[in-house]
Amino acid sequence: MPEIVDFFTGKKMPDTDMERLRQRVGRFLVEKKGYNKSDIERDVIFEVFVNEKKIVIPIDYIVCLDNKRVILIKCFPTALITREKITLACARLLNNNYIIPLTVITDGFATEVLDTYSGKVIAEDLDKIPTKDELYKMMPKLRFEPIPEQRKEKEKKILAAFDVWKCPISCKECSLSS
Numbered sequence: 281m282p283e284i285v286d287f288f289t290g291k292k293m294p295d296t297d298m299e300r301l302r303q304r305v306g307r308f309l310v311e312k313k314g315y316n317k318s319d320i321e322r323d324v325i326f327e328v329f330v331n332e333k334k335i336v337i338p339i340d341y342i343v344c345l346d347n348k349r350v351i352l353i354k355c356f357p358t359a360l361i362t363r364e365k366i367t368l369a370c371a372r373l374l375n376n377n378y379i380i381p382l383t384v385i386t387d388g389f390a391t392e393v394l395d396t397y398s399g400k401v402i403a404e405d406l407d408k409i410p411t412k413d414e415l416y417k418m419m420p421k422l423r424f425e426p427i428p429e430q431r432k433e434k435e436k437k438i439l440a441a442f443d444v445w446k447c448p449i450s451c452k453e454c455s456l457s458s
Contacts, residue, residue, distance in 0.1 A: 351382040
């Protein structure tokens with residue numbers, strides 16, 4: 281299988297459509313949006329138990345500033361609209377102490393930047409992901425509040441529903457792959 285070099289680590293990776301998408305987005309965050317590689321958590325594995333079943337979801341990137349997770353980014357090679365609910369659920373549940381305030385879903389071209397609390401789309405373009413400087417200016421206005429217990433259970437049910445539905449693209453080792 282052909283390989284590509286990972287932008288963050290320099291290691292060789294299998295050359296897949298999904299990996300090329302992830303590399304494009306990661307490079308964009310650093311080269312165009314001004315983030316340092318150290319500002320970005322990569323390949324975070326989110327595990328949650330729903331009805332005694334473990335659900336595993338890989339998160340492509342999490343942008344961190346001031347020791348806070350601020351933007352969760354999930355790359356999908358297909359239909360973003362069908363991925364909103366599951367990606368928002370991840371951003372709402374991933375941290376124990378607070379909801380990650382911004383969520384980004386992208387196929388590398390079409391992109392949605394969402395307010396994680398409301399689920400509303402606040403921008404629709406890869407270029408609309410905040411730069412590091414813009415995000416610093418936004419920080420005092422962003423909420424870093426815990427998810428209410430009732431809402432936590434609702435979000436877990438969303439993850440369980442998507443686990444049954446299964447992702448048609450086997451892009452990573454996760455419970456959402458077919």
